[in-house]
Each structure stands twice: as structure tokens, then as C-alpha cells.
Amino acid sequence: MQRIIRRFLLSIKEYILLVLLLIISLSFLSANDNQQVKNLKTFAFGNFAFINSVSSGLANIFSNTDQLIRLKKQNAELMLMVNKLREYGLENNELKNLLDYKKETAHPVIPAVIVSKLVSNVQGNFIINVGRADSVSLGMPVINELGLIGIITDASDNFSVVRTLRSSRLSLAVVDQRSNVSGILDWNGSSLILKNIPTTYDVKIGDRIITSEFSTIFPPSIPVGIVTDKETNISGLLNNVTVEPYVDINSLRNVFVMKVIQSKQIKNLELNLIK
Amino acid sequence: MQLKHFLPILIFIPFAVIQLTIIPFVSIGHISPDLIVIIVVYFTLLYGQIYGTLLGFTLGFLFDLLSGGLIGSAMFAKTLAGFSAGYFYNENKIDQNTKSITFVVIIFVCAVIDSLAYSVLAYSGTGMDVLYLMFELSILPGVYTTLVVFPILIFMTKKV
Numbered sequence: 001m002q003r004i005i006r007r008f009l010l011s012i013k014e015y016i017l018l019v020l021l022l023i024i025s026l027s028f029l030s031a032n033d034n035q036q037v038k039n040l041k042t043f044a045f046g047n048f049a050f051i052n053s054v055s056s057g058l059a060n061i062f063s064n065t066d067q068l069i070r071l072k073k074q075n076a077e078l079m080l081m082v083n084k085l086r087e088y089g090l091e092n093n094e095l096k097n098l099l100d101y102k103k104e105t106a107h108p109v110i111p112a113v114i115v116s117k118l119v120s121n122v123q124g125n126f127i128i129n130v131g132r133a134d135s136v137s138l139g140m141p142v143i144n145e146l147g148l149i150g151i152i153t154d155a156s157d158n159f160s161v162v163r164t165l166r167s168s169r170l171s172l173a174v175v176d177q178r179s180n181v182s183g184i185l186d187w188n189g190s191s192l193i194l195k196n197i198p199t200t201y202d203v204k205i206g207d208r209i210i211t212s213e214f215s216t217i218f219p220p221s222i223p224v225g226i227v228t229d230k231e232t233n234i235s236g237l238l239n240n241v242t243v244e245p246y247v248d249i250n251s252l253r254n255v256f257v258m259k260v261i262q263s264k265q266i267k268n269l270e271l272n273l274i275k
Numbered sequence: 276m277q278l279k280h281f282l283p284i285l286i287f288i289p290f291a292v293i294q295l296t297i298i299p300f301v302s303i304g305h306i307s308p309d310l311i312v313i314i315v316v317y318f319t320l321l322y323g324q325i326y327g328t329l330l331g332f333t334l335g336f337l338f339d340l341l342s343g344g345l346i347g348s349a350m351f352a353k354t355l356a357g358f359s360a361g362y363f364y365n366e367n368k369i370d371q372n373t374k375s376i377t378f379v380v381i382i383f384v385c386a387v388i389d390s391l392a393y394s395v396l397a398y399s400g401t402g403m404d405v406l407y408l409m410f411e412l413s414i415l416p417g418v419y420t421t422l423v424v425f426p427i428l429i430f431m432t433k434k435v
Contacts, residue, residue, distance in 0.1 A: 014324050014361065021332045021354045028336075029347030029396070037346060044340035048291075055296045116295035118342045119307040123397060127295075127343050154343060161343035166305070168397050169345070189394070190407060250304060 038154065046156025049127045053115040053159075069254055073111050075145030076256045079223070080107060083210065087221045090177065107219065109143070109256035110134055115159065119250075124166030124187070125150075128255060131158040139217055141258045147223035147246035148211065149255055160257070164249050165192060165224070173215040174224055174243075177208040185209070185224065185243060192225060194241040199232055201239075209243050219260050279326075283318045287334050290314055291341055306415045308423040311338050312389045315353055316360040316382050320372045324361020331357025348396055356389035374432050382424045387417035 112128040130136050142149045142162045150164035174185045179202040183194040207227045211218040229242035290310045319327025335353030339346040363381045391413040
């Protein structure tokens with residue numbers, strides 16, 4: 001009997017191995033938020049990114065100039081300022097009195113260069129050449145002169161991982177700048193979608209979408225994209241709104257990390273989700 | 276014996292660097308060739324299915340770690356790719372499988388399986404369009420990976 005069982009197990013050993021390895025892979029998937037796994041990941045990408053940065057530097061030897069980076073940094077800061085002013089302009093009539101209580105916030109930015117990219121429509125992320133040594137922390141937003149790119153999810157001493165808008169694992173609270181309609185923006189594999197917006201809500205094609213004040217991971221008023229399409233679902237009660245991001249994430253090279261982290265207290269409320 | 280185990284990992288390092296630094300420049304939108312799956316398939320055709328499954332698992336794990344991606348996703352996909360490539364293993368036809376057009380066909384099949392598994396894992400439960408998943412997220416990356424194999428194949432056949 002034992003021999004028969006042993007023979008049977010030997011005949012299917014490839015399948016047993018496959019199932020075992022797939023189970024281990026799935027367990028790792030669910031353990032990504034585990035601190036030990038995070039430490040291992042930070043150690044690995046932190047060291048390997050050094051090799052990538054050399055290779056990436058060689059690939060871009062003719063295109064990388066200090067002046068270009070400085071100008072892009074200036075552009076990014078101006079973009080944030082312009083957007084803030086636009087926001088104030090729209091709110092001016094309704095919130096004249098409240099504006100006096102609002103604190104002016106300046107967001108310093110840290111210039112960074114992308115050293116490696118994981119080209120995938122599933123988990124868009126890349127590694128940049130700034131890390132904890134440059135005061136980068138987890139949760140800091142990453143932008144360029146056009147708008148929001150993503151968020152820092154891992155940081156070693158000299159390198160950080162950025163999870164981009166094109167990641168199925170990033171959801172963000174956004175608002176229509178014109179009508180103040182709020183929603184949660186998700187990447188569905190092909191486009192950014194604001195799901196389940198009631199058809200009675202005022203969202204028009206061409207509206208600017210910015211990060212919301214409800215967001216616990218991004219500061220408010222960072223431009224995200226523009227409404228390009230509205231699709232009503234079968235019930236006719238809800239719309240799925242397609243948003244075209246301002247930033248072309250595939251062609252990025254220089255980015256900026258905003259030195260700001262949202263309040264931990266608000267974060268605990270989990271209004272905004274990094275899955 | 277030891278070379279059999281360490282050679283793929285040694286080859287993996289420069290391939291991973293190229294995958295993360297050079298390949299983004301030649302990607303068409305989000306469609307890019309997968310160099311890691313080429314290593315997995317090649318060594319599976321040399322050493323068999325069990326070896327290939329374990330190699331896919333190991334290289335997938337290393338790639339997840341080094342790319343800063345979600346640990347487990349490439350592991351899962353490349354384990355399946357290695358296992359699938361194992362079905363084409365034939366110790367009497369190793370040369371034919373690795374140095375002819377057959378190699379290209381095997382790469383295509385395994386790259387599609389790899390991309391499909393990778394995408395399904397990330398989008399399970401999101402109600403993604405199956406046709407989009409099959410075509411844009413699986414077949415197109417598979418085709419691109421296959422195109423990259425041609426110069427490698429020509430290099431390998433000329434070497435002999």
C-alpha cells in the first residue's frame with residue numbers, strides 16, 4: 001500500500017511542487033505589509049538600485065543637465081502655486097471669511113531622477129535616487145511640473161520606491177475642482193476611473209480633477225487629471241467617470257518629492273486607501 | 276552541477292538591470308518584453324520541468340525584491356511559466372528546442388501565460404474586461420517578448 005502511495009506521489013511530484021510554490025507565492029502576496037518583508041524588500045532594492053542608477057546614468061548621459069532639473073523643479077513649484085491660486089479663486093465667493101483662518105502652506109520639493117522602472121499595467125512603480133538620507137519618508141507625494149505622479153511606498157537610505165497612479169493598489173480621494181464633487185479614483189488597468197458617481201452630480205467632460213481635502217495620503221489641490229468620458233451604468237443612476245492624468249507616466253525621467261506627510265490622526269480614519 | 280544552479284542567477288543580474296533601466300525606453304505604452312521569462316524558459320528546456328518550476332519561483336522572487344514591486348506577483352507568474360515550459364522539455368531534443376524556431380514558439384506560449392497570471396493576480400475581482408486582459412495584458416507582451424528572442428536566437432545559432 002505504502003509503495004502504491006509513494007509511486008502515486010512520485011508520478012505527480014511536479015504538480016505537488018507547483019501547488020506548493022504557488023501557495024508560497026500567494027502567501028508572500030498577502031504578507032507584503034509585514035514589517036520583516038518590508039525590511040527585506042528595502043534592503044534588496046536599496047542595494048540593487050545603485051547598480052540600476054549607474055546603468056540608467058549611462059543610458060541618459062547626454063540628456064541629464066543640472067539646468068533642466070532646476071527648471072523642472074521651478075515649474076513644479078509654480079504648478080503647485082498656480083493650482084492653489086486657482087482653488088482660492090473658485091472658493092473666494094463662498095468662503096471669504098473662512099479664508100482668513102487658512103494657513104498658508106509652502107511645500108518644499110526634493111528633485112529626483114528615476115533609476116529604474118517596472119513597466120507593467122498592473123503595478124506601476126519605479127525607483128528614484130533619493131531616500132531617507134535626503135529626508136524622504138513613506139507617504140510623501142511625488143509630482144512633476146504637470147501634476148501628481150504617485151506616492152513613496154518604500155525608502156532605503158539612498159533610494160525610494162514610488163507607487164504611481166497606474167497601480168491597482170493605489171486609490172485616492174479626489175474632487176472635481178469646478179463642482180466640488182468628491183470621489184475615489186482607481187486605476188482599472190487601462191484608465192483612471194471615478195466609480196459610482198450619481199448621475200445627478202455635476203461632473204462635466206473637461207473638468208479638472210485634483211486631490212481632495214479628505215485625502216489622508218495626499219495634500220489637497222494637487223492636479224491629477226482631466227475628465228475625458230462619462231459612462232452611465234445599466235441602472236442609469238450612477239456614472240463611471242474616466243480621468244486622463246496630466247502626467248504621462250511612461251515617459252517620466254525627473255520627478256519631485258513633496259516634503260509633506262498627512263496627519264497620522266487623519267490617516268487612522270482611513271478615508272484614503274493604499275490597498 | 277553547481278554551474279547548473281548558479282549560472283541562471285548570474286545571467287539574471289544583468290538581465291534584471293536591463294529590464295528595469297533599458298526596457299522602459301523601448302516599451303510601447305505599458306507593453307514591454309520580459310527578459311526574465313526568457314531565462315526561465317531557456318534553462319527549463321535544458322534541465323526539465325522541476326528545475327524550471329523552481330527556477331521560475333526563485334527568479335520571480337528575486338525580481339520582485341529588486342524591482343520594488345509586490346512580492347509574490349512575479350514569483351507566481353514565473354513559477355507558472357517555468358512549469359509550462361517544462362512540458363516542452365525533451366532530453367533528446369534539447370538542441371532543437373533551444374536553437375530553432377521552436378524556441379520562439381515556446382517563449383511566446385510561456386510569456387503569454389506569465390503575463391496572464393501576473394495580470395489576473397492583480398485584477399482579480401475588479402471586473403476587468405476579459406478580452407482586454409487576454410489581448411493587451413497577455414498576448415501583446417508575449418508577442419513583444421517573442422520579437423526580442425529572435426536576435427538572441429540568431430546569436431546562439433551563429434555561435435554554434
